[in-house]
Structure formats: C-alpha cells, structure tokens
Amino acid sequence: MKxxxxxxxxxxxxxxDYIFSKEIIQNSYLHVIADGMGGYSKGEVASKxxxxxxxxxxxxxxxxxxxxxxxxxxxxxxxxxxxYRIANNIKLxxxxxxxxxxxDHAIIFWVGDVRIFLFRNKTLFFESQDHSLVNELxxxxxxxxxxxxxxxxxVVTRSISGNGQDFNPGIFETNILDDDIIIICSDGxxxxxxxxxxxxxxxxxxxxxxxxxxKCQNSNDNASMIKIRF
Numbered sequence: 001m002k003x004x005x006x007x008x009x010x011x012x013x014x015x016x017d018y019i020f021s022k023e024i025i026q027n028s029y030l031h032v033i034a035d036g037m038g039g040y041s042k043g044e045v046a047s048k049x050x051x052x053x054x055x056x057x058x059x060x061x062x063x064x065x066x067x068x069x070x071x072x073x074x075x076x077x078x079x080x081x082x083x084y085r086i087a088n089n090i091k092l093x094x095x096x097x098x099x100x101x102x103x104d105h106a107i108i109f110w111v112g113d114v115r116i117f118l119f120r121n122k123t124l125f126f127e128s129q130d131h132s133l134v135n136e137l138x139x140x141x142x143x144x145x146x147x148x149x150x151x152x153x154x155v156v157t158r159s160i161s162g163n164g165q166d167f168n169p170g171i172f173e174t175n176i177l178d179d180d181i182i183i184i185c186s187d188g189x190x191x192x193x194x195x196x197x198x199x200x201x202x203x204x205x206x207x208x209x210x211x212x213x214x215k216c217q218n219s220n221d222n223a224s225m226i227k228i229r230f
Contacts, residue, residue: 003031004207004227010188010219016043017186017224020051020098024059032098033114033224035186037159041090049084050077050094050160058100065100065107067171074111074160074169082162093161096169097128097184099228101176108172108182112156115190118174119181119202126172130187131158154187182228188221201227 009015016036023029034051036043054073063069074096085092095112108116113130129135133155158166181202190198192215201207207227216223
C-alpha cells in the first residue's frame, strides 16, 4: 500500500482540514480527511477532534471494518463535539470522508461533502455522493434548470456538529483488489481541480506536489487530498 498526502490552506488564514493516515492495529488502517466547517467556530478543532475520536474508538475496541463499527465511531465523534460545543457555548462542526481497511476488506464512509473515488482497472468504479442541498434537490427533482447552484453548492445536509441533525455516514463496502486506487479529497481540492485532473493524479506513479500547489494555493478554501494505491 502506497500513500501520498497533500494539504494546503489556500487563501484562508488557517487550515481547518485535518488529514489523517495511520495504522490502527496490525494490518488495519484508517485514512481520513475532515473538513472543518466554514462559518462556524474552531473548524480546525472540530476536524481534529472528530478524526481522533473515530481512530481511538476503533483502536480501543480492535474493530474490523464494518458499517456498524464506523457508524458507532462517528456517533462517538458527534458526542465529543457536543460536549465541546456546550462547554464553550459555540457552534462547530466538520464534514468527513475516508476508508477503514483491513487486509482486502474495506469500508468507505463519508458525512457531508468530502469526496471519495475508487478507481479499478483504470476506470472509475465508485464515487461517493455528497450529502448536500444540491444533491437533495436533484434527487427530489426540485432544482430548477435556471437555478444558480453556486449559491447553495457549499450547503451540506449532514455533518458531525454535536447536535441532533443527521450525522449518519454514507457507506460503501468493498473488497480491495490489487492495483485499486483510492482518492479522498476535500471540497476545496475538488474546486481547485476537475475530474480529469483527479484521474491524472490517480494513474500517475507519483503525484507532482508542485503542480498541485500551483492549483491549490490560490483556492478560496483549504484543499486536501489522500491517494492510496494498493
């Protein structure tokens, strides 16, 4: 397994993304990007706390990848943020996306608009669908053709925010094959690039850090990416 990481604060004053790639127990790994929510307080705190709580829960219980394990770990992350929110009387939250893998069994998960791509046999095999207002309106066929989606494209319908809103993850379960490639990226990275570029970095032997920097350093948002080649 080869892992390559990238993160940049873009034009923001600080980087509220938290990028994480670590072995939980032997042959079990967690790779995650959490994107602290703009417009709230302490986005950098929310993203770090959420990921570390997920990791700690999986490590403490020595859990193998499963929908139940990830869902319970995210419930725990939401409780931790709830305690912090109440204690500090603030609003904070994060979106999140990643993969929990052990040997060849994997759970891809996401809450909000951190996007995950799985490439297999040189083609796009899976792409997560954002928990966003735009996607909800499209699903309900309630998005007018002439609507400017830029006005609402950053509105997410799920997040880990320490409140009673929906924070249940999207889940995709799969067996990992040799030469599979996973790309995890924040919405800021997606906005700085495009699908053709995502495919380019997926199939390159090594990502070009300087090339990515040139694309992301002038982003209006933090931009983060994890590439995993199996």
